[in-house]
Amino acid sequence: MRLDVVSIFPEYLAPLDLSLIGKARRDGLLDLAVHDLRDFAHDRHRTVDDTPYGGGAGMVMKPGPWAEALDHVVTQGRSRDNSAVDAVPTLIIPGPGGEPFTQQIARELADEPWLAFACGRYEGIDERVYEWAGERMPVRVLSLGDYVLNGGEVAVLAMVEAIARLLPGVIGNAESLIEESHEDGLLEYPVYTKPAEWDGRAVPEVLLGGNHQAIAKWRHEQRIQRTAARRPDLLPPAAATGGLAELEER
Numbered sequence: 241m242r243l244d245v246v247s248i249f250p251e252y253l254a255p256l257d258l259s260l261i262g263k264a265r266r267d268g269l270l271d272l273a274v275h276d277l278r279d280f281a282h283d284r285h286r287t288v289d290d291t292p293y294g295g296g297a298g299m300v301m302k303p304g305p306w307a308e309a310l311d312h313v314v315t316q317g318r319s320r321d322n323s324a325v326d327a328v329p330t331l332i333i334p335g336p337g338g339e340p341f342t343q344q345i346a347r348e349l350a351d352e353p354w355l356a357f358a359c360g361r362y363e364g365i366d367e368r369v370y371e372w373a374g375e376r377m378p379v380r381v382l383s384l385g386d387y388v389l390n391g392g393e394v395a396v397l398a399m400v401e402a403i404a405r406l407l408p409g410v411i412g413n414a415e416s417l418i419e420e421s422h423e424d425g426l427l428e429y430p431v432y433t434k435p436a437e438w439d440g441r442a443v444p445e446v447l448l449g450g451n452h453q454a455i456a457k458w459r460h461e462q463r464i465q466r467t468a469a470r471r472p473d474l475l476p477p478a479a480a481t482g483g484l485a486e487l488e489e490r
Protein backbone atom coordinates (compact mmCIF):
# COMPACT_ATOMS: atom_id res chain seq x y z
CA MET A 241 0.00 0.00 0.00
CA ARG A 242 1.12 3.53 -0.85
CA LEU A 243 0.45 6.22 1.76
CA ASP A 244 0.97 9.96 1.28
CA VAL A 245 0.53 12.50 4.07
CA VAL A 246 0.52 16.28 3.59
CA SER A 247 1.05 18.46 6.68
CA ILE A 248 2.65 21.74 7.82
CA PHE A 249 4.15 19.67 10.66
CA PRO A 250 5.73 16.66 8.87
CA GLU A 251 7.70 15.86 12.02
CA TYR A 252 4.34 15.06 13.69
CA LEU A 253 4.28 11.91 11.56
CA ALA A 254 7.68 10.67 12.84
CA PRO A 255 6.00 7.99 15.03
CA LEU A 256 5.18 6.20 11.76
CA ASP A 257 8.88 5.28 11.60
CA LEU A 258 8.53 3.30 14.84
CA SER A 259 7.36 -0.16 15.89
CA LEU A 260 5.28 -2.33 13.59
CA ILE A 261 4.45 0.44 11.14
CA GLY A 262 8.13 1.34 10.82
CA LYS A 263 9.00 -2.31 10.29
CA ALA A 264 6.25 -2.66 7.66
CA ARG A 265 7.85 0.26 5.80
CA ARG A 266 11.30 -1.32 6.02
CA ASP A 267 9.84 -4.64 4.87
CA GLY A 268 8.30 -2.95 1.87
CA LEU A 269 4.70 -3.61 2.96
CA LEU A 270 4.06 0.12 3.22
CA ASP A 271 5.35 2.88 0.97
CA LEU A 272 4.90 6.09 3.01
CA ALA A 273 5.78 9.60 1.89
CA VAL A 274 5.24 12.70 4.07
CA HIS A 275 5.05 16.07 2.31
CA ASP A 276 5.47 19.55 3.84
CA LEU A 277 2.62 21.76 2.64
CA ARG A 278 4.90 24.81 2.92
CA ASP A 279 6.99 23.41 0.06
CA PHE A 280 4.03 24.36 -2.14
CA ALA A 281 3.71 27.95 -0.85
CA HIS A 282 6.05 30.10 -2.90
CA ASP A 283 5.98 33.52 -1.25
CA ARG A 284 8.89 34.61 0.95
CA HIS A 285 7.15 33.48 4.13
CA ARG A 286 5.78 30.23 2.60
CA THR A 287 2.30 31.33 3.64
CA VAL A 288 -0.34 28.60 3.85
CA ASP A 289 -3.12 30.51 5.67
CA ASP A 290 -5.06 33.74 5.54
CA THR A 291 -8.00 35.49 7.22
CA PRO A 292 -11.47 34.01 6.71
CA TYR A 293 -13.93 35.66 4.28
CA GLY A 294 -17.01 36.68 6.26
CA GLY A 295 -14.88 37.38 9.35
CA GLY A 296 -14.56 35.22 12.43
CA ALA A 297 -11.68 34.10 14.63
CA GLY A 298 -8.56 32.33 13.42
CA MET A 299 -7.14 31.66 9.98
CA VAL A 300 -8.13 29.41 7.04
CA MET A 301 -5.74 27.31 4.96
CA LYS A 302 -5.31 28.74 1.45
CA PRO A 303 -6.45 26.62 -1.52
CA GLY A 304 -3.41 27.20 -3.78
CA PRO A 305 -0.76 25.34 -1.78
CA TRP A 306 -3.15 22.43 -1.20
CA ALA A 307 -3.92 22.04 -4.89
CA GLU A 308 -0.20 22.12 -5.74
CA ALA A 309 0.65 19.67 -2.97
CA LEU A 310 -2.07 17.19 -3.99
CA ASP A 311 -1.09 17.50 -7.65
CA HIS A 312 2.49 16.65 -6.61
CA VAL A 313 1.26 13.66 -4.58
CA VAL A 314 -0.64 12.29 -7.58
CA THR A 315 2.14 12.97 -10.10
CA GLN A 316 4.89 11.55 -7.85
CA GLY A 317 2.75 8.54 -6.91
CA ARG A 318 2.05 7.72 -10.57
CA SER A 319 5.78 7.76 -11.35
CA ARG A 320 6.29 4.69 -9.14
CA ASP A 321 6.96 1.29 -10.61
CA ASN A 322 3.93 -0.41 -12.24
CA SER A 323 1.60 2.44 -11.28
CA ALA A 324 -1.21 3.03 -13.77
CA VAL A 325 -0.82 6.36 -15.59
CA ASP A 326 -4.27 7.44 -14.40
CA ALA A 327 -4.05 6.03 -10.86
CA VAL A 328 -5.36 8.28 -8.07
CA PRO A 329 -5.37 7.88 -4.29
CA THR A 330 -8.40 7.95 -2.06
CA LEU A 331 -7.99 11.23 -0.19
CA ILE A 332 -8.80 11.16 3.52
CA ILE A 333 -9.33 14.54 5.19
CA PRO A 334 -9.75 14.29 8.98
CA GLY A 335 -12.29 16.70 10.46
CA PRO A 336 -14.58 16.88 13.52
CA GLY A 337 -17.50 17.17 11.15
CA GLY A 338 -16.62 14.04 9.20
CA GLU A 339 -18.10 10.56 9.01
CA PRO A 340 -17.07 8.58 12.13
CA PHE A 341 -13.92 6.53 11.47
CA THR A 342 -14.70 2.93 12.49
CA GLN A 343 -13.09 -0.49 12.30
CA GLN A 344 -15.32 -1.20 9.31
CA ILE A 345 -13.94 1.86 7.50
CA ALA A 346 -10.40 0.81 8.50
CA ARG A 347 -11.07 -2.56 6.86
CA GLU A 348 -12.42 -0.88 3.72
CA LEU A 349 -9.43 1.45 3.45
CA ALA A 350 -6.97 -1.40 4.08
CA ASP A 351 -8.15 -2.83 0.74
CA GLU A 352 -7.22 0.36 -1.14
CA PRO A 353 -3.87 0.38 -3.01
CA TRP A 354 -3.21 4.11 -2.40
CA LEU A 355 -4.33 6.49 0.32
CA ALA A 356 -3.50 10.16 0.75
CA PHE A 357 -4.14 12.12 3.96
CA ALA A 358 -4.57 15.91 4.16
CA CYS A 359 -3.82 17.29 7.63
CA GLY A 360 -5.70 20.53 8.21
CA ARG A 361 -4.72 23.12 10.79
CA TYR A 362 -6.03 26.52 11.95
CA GLU A 363 -9.82 26.78 11.41
CA GLY A 364 -9.63 24.32 8.53
CA ILE A 365 -9.01 24.11 4.79
CA ASP A 366 -10.73 26.38 2.21
CA GLU A 367 -13.89 24.51 1.10
CA ARG A 368 -12.92 24.80 -2.57
CA VAL A 369 -10.08 22.32 -1.95
CA TYR A 370 -12.63 19.62 -1.08
CA GLU A 371 -14.49 20.43 -4.31
CA TRP A 372 -11.30 20.57 -6.43
CA ALA A 373 -10.00 17.28 -5.00
CA GLY A 374 -13.40 15.60 -5.36
CA GLU A 375 -13.25 16.24 -9.12
CA ARG A 376 -9.93 14.34 -9.33
CA MET A 377 -10.10 11.51 -6.75
CA PRO A 378 -12.39 9.91 -4.13
CA VAL A 379 -12.52 12.10 -1.03
CA ARG A 380 -13.66 11.02 2.46
CA VAL A 381 -13.92 13.41 5.39
CA LEU A 382 -13.49 11.28 8.53
CA SER A 383 -13.77 12.06 12.23
CA LEU A 384 -11.80 10.28 14.94
CA GLY A 385 -14.52 11.08 17.49
CA ASP A 386 -16.76 13.80 18.84
CA TYR A 387 -14.04 16.01 20.27
CA VAL A 388 -11.90 18.73 18.73
CA LEU A 389 -8.17 18.46 18.03
CA ASN A 390 -5.90 21.30 16.87
CA GLY A 391 -5.19 19.64 13.55
CA GLY A 392 -5.46 16.49 11.50
CA GLU A 393 -2.05 14.94 12.29
CA VAL A 394 -3.07 13.05 15.45
CA ALA A 395 -6.12 11.70 13.63
CA VAL A 396 -3.93 10.56 10.71
CA LEU A 397 -1.53 8.76 13.06
CA ALA A 398 -4.46 6.85 14.55
CA MET A 399 -6.08 6.08 11.20
CA VAL A 400 -2.80 4.94 9.58
CA GLU A 401 -2.12 2.60 12.51
CA ALA A 402 -5.67 1.19 12.46
CA ILE A 403 -5.48 0.62 8.69
CA ALA A 404 -1.87 -0.56 8.32
CA ARG A 405 -2.14 -3.20 11.08
CA LEU A 406 -4.80 -4.94 8.99
CA LEU A 407 -2.44 -5.41 6.03
CA PRO A 408 -1.11 -8.96 5.61
CA GLY A 409 2.28 -9.39 7.27
CA VAL A 410 2.19 -6.23 9.40
CA ILE A 411 0.97 -7.94 12.58
CA GLY A 412 3.18 -11.01 12.99
CA ASN A 413 0.41 -13.21 14.35
CA ALA A 414 -2.78 -12.67 12.35
CA GLU A 415 -4.68 -14.40 15.15
CA SER A 416 -4.17 -11.22 17.18
CA LEU A 417 -6.66 -9.54 14.87
CA ILE A 418 -9.42 -11.94 15.85
CA GLU A 419 -11.81 -11.25 18.76
CA GLU A 420 -10.43 -7.72 19.13
CA SER A 421 -12.79 -4.98 20.20
CA HIS A 422 -15.01 -3.85 17.31
CA GLU A 423 -13.73 -6.60 14.99
CA ASP A 424 -17.00 -8.52 15.33
CA GLY A 425 -19.24 -6.12 17.21
CA LEU A 426 -18.13 -7.05 20.73
CA LEU A 427 -15.43 -5.65 23.02
CA GLU A 428 -12.40 -7.75 23.79
CA TYR A 429 -12.29 -10.19 26.75
CA PRO A 430 -10.08 -9.47 29.82
CA VAL A 431 -6.53 -10.83 29.59
CA TYR A 432 -4.17 -12.08 32.33
CA THR A 433 -0.58 -13.24 32.60
CA LYS A 434 1.83 -14.46 35.32
CA PRO A 435 1.85 -14.42 38.30
CA ALA A 436 -1.29 -16.48 38.96
CA GLU A 437 -1.84 -14.39 42.11
CA TRP A 438 -0.86 -10.74 42.40
CA ASP A 439 -1.83 -8.20 45.06
CA GLY A 440 -4.11 -10.85 46.55
CA ARG A 441 -5.95 -11.09 43.22
CA ALA A 442 -6.19 -14.48 41.53
CA VAL A 443 -6.45 -15.17 37.81
CA PRO A 444 -9.91 -16.68 36.98
CA GLU A 445 -9.64 -20.42 37.65
CA VAL A 446 -10.99 -21.39 34.23
CA LEU A 447 -7.91 -19.85 32.55
CA LEU A 448 -5.49 -21.94 34.61
CA GLY A 449 -6.88 -25.30 33.42
CA GLY A 450 -6.46 -26.69 29.93
CA ASN A 451 -10.14 -26.90 29.04
CA HIS A 452 -10.06 -24.86 25.82
CA GLN A 453 -13.81 -25.18 25.26
CA ALA A 454 -14.52 -23.84 28.75
CA ILE A 455 -11.99 -21.04 28.24
CA ALA A 456 -13.56 -20.05 24.90
CA LYS A 457 -17.04 -20.08 26.49
CA TRP A 458 -15.88 -17.95 29.44
CA ARG A 459 -14.14 -15.46 27.14
CA HIS A 460 -17.24 -15.11 24.93
CA GLU A 461 -19.42 -14.51 28.01
CA GLN A 462 -16.92 -11.92 29.25
CA ARG A 463 -17.04 -10.11 25.90
CA ILE A 464 -20.84 -9.93 25.99
CA GLN A 465 -20.94 -8.77 29.62
CA ARG A 466 -18.21 -6.17 29.04
CA THR A 467 -19.97 -4.88 25.93
CA ALA A 468 -23.32 -4.70 27.74
CA ALA A 469 -21.68 -2.77 30.59
CA ARG A 470 -19.54 -0.35 28.56
CA ARG A 471 -21.04 -0.18 25.05
CA PRO A 472 -24.68 -1.35 25.08
CA ASP A 473 -25.05 0.63 21.85
CA LEU A 474 -23.05 -2.10 20.09
CA LEU A 475 -25.49 -4.84 21.11
CA PRO A 476 -28.71 -5.78 19.30
CA PRO A 477 -31.66 -3.94 21.01
CA ALA A 478 -32.96 -7.02 22.85
CA ALA A 479 -29.52 -7.86 24.23
CA ALA A 480 -28.78 -4.27 25.18
CA THR A 481 -31.79 -4.31 27.50
CA GLY A 482 -30.76 -7.42 29.42
CA GLY A 483 -31.50 -10.29 27.07
CA LEU A 484 -27.92 -11.57 27.00
CA ALA A 485 -28.82 -15.27 27.12
CA GLU A 486 -29.45 -15.48 23.39
CA LEU A 487 -26.09 -13.83 22.63
CA GLU A 488 -24.24 -16.12 25.01
CA GLU A 489 -25.61 -19.15 23.21
CA ARG A 490 -23.87 -18.07 19.99
Ligand SMILES: Nc1cc(-c2ccc3cc[nH]c3c2)n[nH]1
Nearest residue numbers: 335336360361384385389391392
Ligand atom coordinates in the same frame (compact mmCIF):
# COMPACT_ATOMS: atom_id res chain seq x y z
N1 LIG B 1 -12.11 13.91 15.18
C1 LIG B 1 -11.48 15.15 15.07
C2 LIG B 1 -10.78 15.66 13.96
C3 LIG B 1 -10.38 16.92 14.33
C4 LIG B 1 -9.67 17.92 13.51
C5 LIG B 1 -9.17 17.60 12.25
C6 LIG B 1 -8.55 18.56 11.48
C7 LIG B 1 -8.42 19.86 11.97
C8 LIG B 1 -7.88 21.05 11.44
C9 LIG B 1 -8.06 22.03 12.40
N2 LIG B 1 -8.68 21.51 13.49
C10 LIG B 1 -8.91 20.17 13.24
C11 LIG B 1 -9.54 19.21 14.02
N3 LIG B 1 -10.80 17.16 15.56
N4 LIG B 1 -11.47 16.06 16.00
